[in-house]
Amino acid sequence: MTVVALSVLLGAGFGLGVFLLVAALRQEGGALRRRRRSWRADPESWLVQGGLGVIAGVAVGLITGWVVAGLAALAAGLALPAIRRNRQAQRAQLARAEALPAWCEMLRDTLTGSAHGLETVIKVTASVAPLPLRADTDILVSNLGRLSLDDSLRAFAERVADPVCDQVVMGLLVRGSGDLAAVLSSIAASARQELEVRGRVEAGRSGLRWTARVIIGITLLLAGGIALIHGDYLAIYSTPLGELLLTIVVGVFATGLWLMERVTRGASPPRLLSLDTEAQSP
DSSP, X not given: OOHHHHHHHHHHHHHHHHHHHHHHHOOXXXXXXXXXXXHHHXXXXXXXXXXXXXXXXXXXXXXXXXXXXXXXXXXXXXXHHHHHHHHHHHHHHHHHHHHHHHHHHHHHHHHHTOOSOHHHHHHXXXXXXXXXXXXXXXXXXXXXXXXXXXXXXXXXXHHHOOHHXXXXXXXXXXXXXXOHHXXXXXXXXXXXXXXXXXXXXXXXXXXXXXXXXXXXXXXXXXXHHHHHHOGGGGGXXXXXXXXXXXXXXXXXXXXXXXXXXXXXXXXXXXXXXXXXXXXXXX
């Protein structure tokens, strides 16, 4: 294998890895916008992770002499950090959703015991909102200084991008139709029930993720052990036919992991209130 051939193949693998990464992690709506904001906020981190993926692919390809192994390591090095980042974003999103009923009850209690308007109540409760939601409520208060209350609430819902937040905002937007405190109590109770169901679903997905990690770990340990103890047994993969067979094996394995990732990721809960929905409505 020449250095030129290896460089060409690794370059092609880099492009393939980026394409698969985008295809596997592509989502619509607020999640895609949050990913773009994450890239803009910390592009160095994304570039470092991409560089580490390229280094891993080149290293594995040079050490083993298998082009397919180098490409597989390259794809894994590019995909795994993004998958981990996506998991962290999902956990943060669930934490913010779980904090919303508590903030909703704060709004209700403050409205009940105060003669101030909703805008003042929001400013008062924003500084004591649950920590996962604190940054978003602070931005909401900041927007109140330059936007109308309704526009600030819609921007808040778009930023949090969760159906639980949509319920709260929709209740606040129709504040003139009745007893707002009673509406907020109902929304908080409904949101807690919804979050309980989402928590059980997430617990089931967590078990599947552990299963995937065990499968990956056992496979890598077996492959590494065989390579160290019986290296001649794997010599076939250095031949053109062996590279073809290894491509099939890695492809099947990667497809299975991708499908498991799709199952454990699940679909984002449908939004009730979003800029896209409003733009499409007549």
